[in-house]
Amino acid sequence: MQTADIRGRWLDFFADRGHTVVPSASLVSDDPTLLFTVAGMVPFVPYLTGLVPAPYPRATSVQKCIRTNDIEEVGKTPRHGTFFQMNGNFSFGDYFKEQAIGYAWELLTTPESGGGYGFAEKDLWVTVYQDDDEAIRYWRALGLPEERIQRLGMDTNYWSTGQPGPAGPCSEIFFDRGPAYGVDGGPATDDDRYVEIWNLVFMQYLRGEGTSKHDFKILGDLPKKNIDTGMGLERVAFLKQGVENMYEIDQVRPVLDLAAGLSGRGYGADHEDDVRMRIVADHVRSSLMLMSDGVMPSNEGRGYILRRLLRRSVRAMRLLGVDDATFPVLFPASRDAMSPAYPDVATEFDRISQAAYAEEETFLRTLASGSTVLDLAVAKTRSEKKAELPGDTAFLLHDTYGFPIEITLEMAEEAGLSVNREAFDALMAKQRAMAKADAKAKKTHLADLSVYSAFRAAGETVFTGYDELQTESSILGLIVDGESVASAVAGQVAEVILAETALYAESGGQEADAGLIVGPGYELDVLDVQKPVKGLISHKVTVRTGEVGVGDPATSIVDADWRRGARQAHSGTHILHAALRQVLGPNAHQSGSYNKAGFFRLDFSWNQGLSQATRSEIEEISNNAIRDNLEVVTRELPLAEAKALGAMALFGEKYGERVRVVDIGGPWSRELCAGTHVSTSAEIGMVNLVSESSVGSANRRVEALVGLDAFNDLAAERAIVSQITANLKTPREQLPERINDLVQSLKAAEKKIAAFEARALGDRVPSLVASAERIGDVRVVTANLGTVNSADDVRALVTQTRERLGSDAAVVALAGVAGDKPVVVVATNPAAREYGVRAGVLAKAMAGVLGGGGGGKDDLAQGGGTDVAAIDAALQTVRTAAQR
Structure with a gap:
């Protein structure tokens, strides 16, 4: 049974039973606490929790989902995928436990010829929450034997949001793959033999505060009991298609086979290679679906997750022995597999592929340069007989070469090393703190969403601003510090809920309107306008004068110029x-x-x-x-x-x-x-x-x-051009040519000055050679040059002086001040190096005296610092070293 058929049977079954068919929401979730839609019920959360009135009593969907919290398990188990589809049926205060259980059993066990999935009843097990006798009674009534019903605890069979609100027991349906896949004993064994294919959540209670997932009080029954169920489309597909895992189903297998073909390695021949091929198949599909919903590769948020998926795919192909670009082959195959269910994948493929191919090309270059850095770091770590790569190396790879830390961890693990993650995290935290300090703070901070439910239940906020800049209404609600209040006084910051408003709420890339809200005896400055929940507009205000209360008349006034x-x-x-x-x-x-x-x-x-x-x-x-x-x-x-x-x-x-x-x-x-x-x-x-x-x-x-x-x-540009034309006494149309002439003249003058300075530096060489003092068996030249243009000047003078000192063991160490910072350069000749004098060691020691760092090769090295007054002391370290 093909995946498209499984999907179609689901929607047809529930549509025939009065459910509104709801198209899949975007993978980019509306929920501000989520990067992605992580479960089939996410788009329905406002209805299930009562925050927003449900527009239909019962619904069904096949929802696109992305989860990356188990990304390390992708390819290693039969069922872990980053992209998956969740078939769901939902009831909002309509039917409840008995009917939900009946629907699930009917669809699963009805023969394929009758529109069902044709699972044999003997292969199905269920789990229920340990105290849910009601659910057990309904399962027994369907003829399920007692021995295939297992009671489990809160860890697996109880649902809540983790916060006060709706909660309730779950009942899960499992398929037994048979003794070849594991031990007997049912789902309680937590074995791969038993594959969970359907989860029924019975939202029937109101839970209170608690200290953990298992420790909270049940305050009573919900006024409306809801049903949230989900069936894993990929899981059912691999069972119905008779393959071993979700990576081998019809929507995923084409990419896996291409990855195998490109690498020249057969699928099924080697476990590690199989895992890599599955990673490629999964991640290419996930990336394709994310990009079809508008996510683009970047270094933060959703874009970072996408970039990680793309780069893990590239990395897996390289581990399979393929160094060239593969996305132009893999992505079209995934498009062809997914477009029958999601036509946008095909219509938007030019845009998607352009971005994907560019990302692969960029990362292939990144891998080439970054891998060299990592290889050197690995070699150094091993030579020092250490087992852990420094955190600053991992940070360098991330910050300079674009390596996600996860890829560095993987590559280090392949080399038998760990990474100092604590040091890396500290450097990342420091970078984020600096970025936040530089960035403009987000100007809006809305209250916890639960506070809006009562206001939203009264209806949607009417936006009148398309046609007018001023609207009379009334205060429906006031929120201060996250709590609904009766009034707010001068000086307080509050959120105001109006029945109607002319003020535009930030959305679609457009900033919120500026303006006022006024009423009898009060005036409010509007700081921001947002949509905290669908259909509701909230105005963040400062009470400029007076006192405002719930029920007061209110007029929203838009700043016309804004x-x-x-x-x-x-x-x-x-x-x-x-x-x-x-x-x-x-x-x-x-x-x-x-x-x-x-x-x-x-x-x-x-x-x-x-x-x-x-x-x-x-x-x-x-x-x-x-x-x-x-x-x-x-x-x-x-x-x-x-x-x-x-x-x-x-x-x-x-x-x-x-x-x-x-x-x-x-x-x-x-x-x-x-x-x-x-x-x-x-x-x-x-x-x-x-x-x-x-x-x-x-x-x-x-x-x-x-x-x-x-x-x-x-x-402003015209004024600048006018000033330049006046200063240069040149007509505007001749400015480019005149400025080019000036630039060329300046370059020629700078070249002459540089030549003059070079000659002046060279003139100092004889006196430096003459100043050489013999310390032991080494001739040593040290000098403080004072102010210099740059470290390059010091380097040139050092090398020229060294060449004039002949073949005897010699070391030259010169220091100067460039840009208010001390700089030192050290050079040695072959005889000095045989004697044991190393330029890199000396430069590092001198820089340490100057309060900085340095180093380099044995023949030429450089350092710097912050303490200009310590230059003479730094030079003395060279003379001291020569005595040894």
Whole structure:
């Protein structure tokens, strides 16, 4: 039974039983505490917990999921995969335990000819929570023998969020693969013989505070009991297809076979090779699915996880003996296997493959350079008879060469070494702390989501800001320090929930509106506007004057200048995106954006920098569209109809069944967007493209100003040009040539000065040679040169002096001050080295006296420090060493 058939039977079965079929949500989770959708129930959590009223009484889905917490187990067990699909059926206060158990048993045991999965009843076991006699009664009623029902404890058969809220027992269904796969005894043996294929969660209790997963009080029954069940699609697929594990099913096996073919190693011949092939098959599929949902490789967050998956794939292929790029072969195979279930994988493959191939090429170069560094570090560690690589080496590989720490750990383990993870983590923490200190702090901090449930239950917040800048409403709720309160007074910071608001909440890349909320006897400055839960808008405010209370009349007032600038910026983003695609082609797809009053940035998929001519062309097309005063039309349509019209969606954004379509010039620019926009393109004023840069191996970023901000920037440039023309007494059109002439003249002058300084340095050589003193069997030259241009000057003088000292054992150590910092250079000749004098050792010792570090080769070495006053003492260390 093919995976697509298993999926289709699931949806048909539950649709026939009154369940609303809900399409898979994105792998990028709405939950701010999660990077990814990690379980089939995640998109339904607001409904299951009662935070948001459920739009249907029962639902079913096949949800895409990503989990990487068990990434080290991928390929080693039959069932661990980073990407998987969870078939789920859900009830929100509708049916409960008996019906859920009945549905599961019916679908599993109905013959394939009758639309079921055709599992033999004798091969199925169930586990229940130890005290759930009710569930056991229902299982017995279906004819399941007592000996195949096992009671287990909270560790495995009880569910809660880990916080006060819904909780309840679970019942899991297992398939017995037979004695060839392990010992007898049922799922309680925790053996690979028994594969869990279905989990039924019965949310029936309200739990209180607790100290652990097992230690909490049950406060009573939930007012509405919910059902959350999940069946692992890949697990059922490998059982129904008669293969050994999930890596061999029809959606994954094609990539595994190609990995085997490219490596020339047969699958099944060697355990370690098999694991590597499974890693490649799993990670390529996971990466493909993540990228289809808009995730791009980067060094943080979701992008870092994706980059790790891609790089682990490359690394596994190298361990299989393949050093060349393989993604151009592997990714199309995964696309062909997954696109029947997820058509976006095929339609977006040009964008996906461009980014994936670029990432592989980059990492292959990284591996070549970083592996050399790691090999040297391994050799040094072994020569020192140590078993642990230093943490600073791991950090260097991460920070300079882009090695994820996990890959360094793997490569070190292959060499029989561990890594000083504590030191590495300390360096990473220091780097993050510095980054946070430099970065602008996030301006919003919302309360714990549970506080919003009562407000959301009253209905959705109505946003009126598309049509008006001022809306009369009332205060539905106030939150201070995470707690719902009755009032707030002057000086307090609070969150305000209104029934209606004209203030735009940050979303779709657009910053929140600036403005006020006013009412009888109070005035509130709006600091931020957010959507903490779907359908609810929260305003973070400072109470400027008076006292505000729940139930008070309230008028939201948008700062008109701010909104005008924000509308110009957001519409400007759409204009520039259309211009980019007109010049570069459809593969230049927007991958992210940010806009605020007067400014926007746009990230797009592209793997090379834009020439100045290309930038100018894009800017010209954008401003021609503004000049043509194109009409901007917004309308609400069903999602399918909007996509059929060619409306572009921003990857990573979430869209409901009805969407807002923004047309600029009809189909010239047609995108799904909930932001605020101008009425005609001329209102944007102008677009001034101020920068273009890289934000990843296959992503570029453009930044632009619009409206008055764009004009002011150009006016500032004009003032600078006017000042330069006046100073150089040169017409504007001749400035490039005039400046080039000045630059060439400056370079020629600098060359002459350098030659003069070199001669001046050379003039000092005779006196330095004459100053040589014999200490034991070695001639020693030491001198403090005072202020020098650079360490290169000191190095040149040291080597020239050494050459003039003849064949007798000689060492030259000179010091100077470059840029307020002391620098030392030491040189030795062959005879001195035979005598045991080493330049690297001396430079390191001198630098230590100066409060710094140094070293180098035996014949020439350099060091530096911070203590200029210690130069003479540092030079004395050379004379002392020569005496020995």
